[in-house]
Amino acid sequence: MTATTAPPRPVTARPAPPGTRRDHSRRSSPVSTAILLVGAAYCLLPVLWVLVASSKSASELFSTFTFAPSTHLFGNIAELSAYRDGLFWRWMANTALYAGVGGVLSTLVSAAAGYGLAKYSFAGKQAIFNVLLAGVLVPSVVLAVPQYLLLAKLGLTNTYWAVLLPSIISPYGIYLARIYAAAAVPDDVVEAARTDGAGDFRIFRSIASPLMAPGLVTVFLFQFVAIWNNFLLPYIMLGDDKLFPLTVGLSGLLNQGASQPSLYTSVITGSLLSIVPLLALFLTLQRYWKVDLAAGAVKS
Amino acid sequence: MSTSPTAPSTRRRTVAPYAFLAPAVLLFGAFLALPIGYAVYLSLRTVQVRGLGLGKGSREEVWAGLSNYSKAITDPDFAASVLRVAAYGVLVVPAMLGLALLFALLLDSPRARATKFSRLAIFLPYAVPAVISSLLWGFLYLPSVSPLYFVFGKLGWDVPSVLGSGSVIYAVANIAVWGGVGFNMVVIYTALKAIPTEIYEAAKLDGCSEVSIAWRIKVPVVLPSLIMTFVFSLIATLQVFAEPVTLRPLTNTISSTWTPLMKVYRDAFTRDDLYSAAATSVVLAVATFVLSFGFLRLVQNRAFSQEN
Numbered sequence: 001m002t003a004t005t006a007p008p009r010p011v012t013a014r015p016a017p018p019g020t021r022r023d024h025s026r027r028s029s030p031v032s033t034a035i036l037l038v039g040a041a042y043c044l045l046p047v048l049w050v051l052v053a054s055s056k057s058a059s060e061l062f063s064t065f066t067f068a069p070s071t072h073l074f075g076n077i078a079e080l081s082a083y084r085d086g087l088f089w090r091w092m093a094n095t096a097l098y099a100g101v102g103g104v105l106s107t108l109v110s111a112a113a114g115y116g117l118a119k120y121s122f123a124g125k126q127a128i129f130n131v132l133l134a135g136v137l138v139p140s141v142v143l144a145v146p147q148y149l150l151l152a153k154l155g156l157t158n159t160y161w162a163v164l165l166p167s168i169i170s171p172y173g174i175y176l177a178r179i180y181a182a183a184a185v186p187d188d189v190v191e192a193a194r195t196d197g198a199g200d201f202r203i204f205r206s207i208a209s210p211l212m213a214p215g216l217v218t219v220f221l222f223q224f225v226a227i228w229n230n231f232l233l234p235y236i237m238l239g240d241d242k243l244f245p246l247t248v249g250l251s252g253l254l255n256q257g258a259s260q261p262s263l264y265t266s267v268i269t270g271s272l273l274s275i276v277p278l279l280a281l282f283l284t285l286q287r288y289w290k291v292d293l294a295a296g297a298v299k300s
Numbered sequence: 301m302s303t304s305p306t307a308p309s310t311r312r313r314t315v316a317p318y319a320f321l322a323p324a325v326l327l328f329g330a331f332l333a334l335p336i337g338y339a340v341y342l343s344l345r346t347v348q349v350r351g352l353g354l355g356k357g358s359r360e361e362v363w364a365g366l367s368n369y370s371k372a373i374t375d376p377d378f379a380a381s382v383l384r385v386a387a388y389g390v391l392v393v394p395a396m397l398g399l400a401l402l403f404a405l406l407l408d409s410p411r412a413r414a415t416k417f418s419r420l421a422i423f424l425p426y427a428v429p430a431v432i433s434s435l436l437w438g439f440l441y442l443p444s445v446s447p448l449y450f451v452f453g454k455l456g457w458d459v460p461s462v463l464g465s466g467s468v469i470y471a472v473a474n475i476a477v478w479g480g481v482g483f484n485m486v487v488i489y490t491a492l493k494a495i496p497t498e499i500y501e502a503a504k505l506d507g508c509s510e511v512s513i514a515w516r517i518k519v520p521v522v523l524p525s526l527i528m529t530f531v532f533s534l535i536a537t538l539q540v541f542a543e544p545v546t547l548r549p550l551t552n553t554i555s556s557t558w559t560p561l562m563k564v565y566r567d568a569f570t571r572d573d574l575y576s577a578a579a580t581s582v583v584l585a586v587a588t589f590v591l592s593f594g595f596l597r598l599v600q601n602r603a604f605s606q607e608n
Contacts, residue, residue, distance in 0.1 A: 029510075032412035039403050040414075040421035043482060046436035047424065053439070066440075066447040109323045116320030128321060135332050137531075137592050141539050141561045142585035145568045145577050146335035146342065169327035200316035229429035231542040232561075236569070247431040251546050254435055258549040268439065271432045282427040286420065 047275070054272040058265045076269040088270055090242060091249035095228060096277070097160070098245055102167035103224035109168055110219050114177025115208055119190060129178070135171030140232055148236050162237035163245070167227045173219045180215025181208065217288045221281075228278060246274040336585075342578035343368050368579035377557040378580060384469065385559050389537040391473040392480075397529055399477070400484035404522075405514045407485070408492045419489070423482035430479060434546035437475045438463075442550065463551035475543045480536070484529045491525040492518055527599055531592045538588050541565070560584050 053061065055073040064070065080088050117129055147166055151157045156165070185208045193203045209216070231247045238244055241252065250270050257263040346364035372378055406412045407419055425433060441462040443449040452459045462471045495518065503513050519526075541561040548554045556570070557563040560580065568577035 027411060028413050029409070029411035032406045032409055033414055036403065036406050036412055036418035036422075037414060039399070039481075040418040043422045043425050043478065046433065046440060046478070047428070049440060050436050053445075062442075062444040066445055066450060109327065112320040113324035116317040120317035120320075122317045125317070128325065132324070132328060135328060137535060137589060138332060138336065139535055139539050139585050139588045141541075141564055142339055142581040143332065143335045145564065145574060145581055146338040147331060148568075149342075149574070150335060150338060165327075166331045169324065169331050171328070171332075174324055200319075204320065225427070229431075231429070231431050231545075235545075236565070247429050247542070250435065251431050251542075254438075254546065255549045264439075267435065271435050274432055275428050278427040278429075279424070282424075283420075286423075 050268060050272045050275075054269045056265070058262045061265060061268070072265075073269075076265050077273070080266045080269045080273070083266055087241065088249070088266075088273075091244050091246045092274065092277075094160075094243060095245040095247075095274075098163050098167065098230075098234070099224045099228040102164050102227045103220050105164075105168045106170050106173055106223040107216055107220040110170055110173035110177040110223075111181075111209065111212060111216055112204065113174045114179075115181045115185070115204055115212070117174070117178045118181035119185060119187070119208070132171050132174050135169075136175060138171075144232055144236050147233075151237065157237050158239045158243065160243060163230075163234045163243075166233060167223070167230070170219075170223055170226075173223055176215065176219050176222070177212070180212050180219075184211045184215060214288070217285070221285060221288060224281075225278070246270070250274065339578045339581050339585075342575055343582045346575045364575065368575050369583065372576055372579040372583055377563055378560065381557050381560045381563050385538060385540060388469055388473055388476075388540065388559075389534070391470065392476045392537055393530065393533045395473070396477045396480045396533060397484055397526065399481045400529070401488055401519070401522075401526065403481070403485045404488035404492055405518060407489055408518065409510055409514070411510060419485075423486055425479050425481070426483045426486075428479065430475070430542040431546050433479050434475050434543040437471070437478070438547050438550045441471055461551075463547070463553060465553040468547075468551060468553045472540070472543050472547065476537075476540065480533065484533070487529050488522050488525050491522040495521050527596070531595060534591055534595070535588055538584060538591075 049066065052067050052069045054076055056064065056070040057072040057075070060070050060072070113132075117125065143166075148157060151162050151165075156162050189207060189211075190203055193207050198206075228245075229247065230245070231251070234243075234245050234248045235251075238248065241249065244252070250267060253263055253270065254267050257267055344364055344366070345361050346368060348360050348362045350360065403418070403422055407415045412418075428436075439445050440447075443459075443461060446462075449459060460467065462468075499517060500513060503517060508516070539561050540559050544554050544558045544562060556566045561584070564577045564580050564584070567573045567580065
């Protein structure tokens with residue numbers, strides 16, 4: 001394993017060069033700052049809009065100025081909650097279930113496979129790794145229809161399993177876990193534990209997993225967000241709206257809004273509520289977002 | 301587990317990795333390999349109808365050879381959706397990666413301010429599912445809601461609808477750029493942070509400006525990351541689905557075969573023609589592989605090679 005395969009590189013503050021050059025380089029550039037702020041404004045615009053729009057009543061939505069807030073937020077939330085006996089909250093719970101359980105299982109499977117690939121040499125290792133890696137490039141389009149048909153044969157479509165099971169396997173998660181295991185678990189620590197009589201599984205569970213933990217948090221976040229954002233898979237697999245995640249549920253609600261515009265307020269309030277949990281997760285754990293897609297790549 | 305220290309340990313080592321890999325390999329087989337194989341099989345089959353197609357046994361699945369493929373490739377709806385997605389990709393990928401690179405370089409520049417706030421704000425859309433972001437932008441595109449139309453209205457300008465037939469592709473592209481720029485920015489920024497600082501000091505002593513440091517040192521160093529973001533963006537572009545499907549109720553300019561994946565969905569689930577849907581899927585998958593592997597091969601010698 002080469003040294004260049006380490007993604008959890010420590011991000012250290014860059015020391016400023018000494019003397020006058022330091023003052024020179026530290027001078028701020030208004031143009032750079034302005035470009036960044038314009039980018040930030042562009043990215044915040046729809047989020048600010050949904051915050052304001054959620055406070056408007058159905059009649060105000062299309063009649064008052066876009067960014068003029070109103071006072072109906074709690075009324076809108078109550079109305080959304082009342083929609084078909086709290087179906088929205090059920091979608092929220094479903095999404096948490098799909099993303100939470102799917103993310104945890106996916107991380108466990110990826111961690112074990114990544115550790116196995118990084119720390120052992122065995123017959124067929126390169127072949128297995130190459131096949132898994134090719135899986136990263138498999139477009140979900142080619143999987144969607146046959147996955148549906150196969151699960152239909154097993155009678156699992158329109159159940160929680162139909163969304164949960166295909167979400168567990170993540171070739172990219174395995175690839176990341178392999179890199180993290182190679183970088184974070186030293187061979188001699190594994191050897192020492194083995195000499196002390198620890199079994200392979202115990203070494204993985206008690207020694208390797210804690211060392212890999214920061215990397216595994218990233219794998220989990222990746223999978224969690226991917227499942228939370230997934231639309232195609234549940235859209236195809238589920239017919240019963242009680243099983244829908246937020247994405248499919250809100251998309252359907254928008255569809256109904258075309259004939260029942262009063263539902264638009266609910267769609268907008270639902271959108272706001274649906275991004276709050278992910279935003280919270282994301283702000284709490286943002287230090288784990290150091291994504292190095294090219295980790296494992298070596299410059300020649 | 302045996303107590304003998306040497307011989308069984310080598311034996312143990314031959315079994316343990318397979319145990320660690322077993323769940324992944326099983327799931328990979330069940331949910332990736334098997335469906336792919338099944339899709340290829342289906343793409344070579346078709347249903348033959350005997351007589352009036354009524355009653356039991358009148359519909360029979362038979363081998364179709366490559367007829368599904370020739371049908372898929374020559375379908376004008378398919379050609380139109382491929383061309384549309386190609387145009388969409390030409391809009392989205394350079395804009396998204398160009399902005400991501402620009403923002404990453406500015407964040408890394410010692411002369412920019414408000415970097416922490418900007419980094420968070422620009423990364424924020426990553427936390428918004430494509431369906432939700434399409435929904436939010438969809439409303440912002442509506443003339444009665446959009447602040448732009450409000451301003452233009454006050455100025456007395458007449459602006460054509462963003463969701464009109466000529467501009468709807470830009471409307472969808474904007475959603476993809478908005479959703480993807482922050483993620484790619486973080487990927488490039490992470491790679492920038494890995495560059496040893498001494499390089500910059502040396503370059504500055506040689507009289508390099510911030511801009512030439514960025515262009516001559518930083519961009520070449522993050523090239524492998526740019527290549528990976530490019531490949532992932534390419535794959536995502538070919539599969540665009542959630543954004544146009546979500547926008548459909550707000551406009552009548554998005555057809556049910558607007559993108560190739562939408563056509564696959566329509567064929568499989570509203571027309572019950574699984575065979576032609578499977579053939580189209582396989583064509584798309586092969587195209588994705590050829591494009592992404594072809595691109596990786598093309599750049600491999602220059603900047604990128606796989607580990608081991």
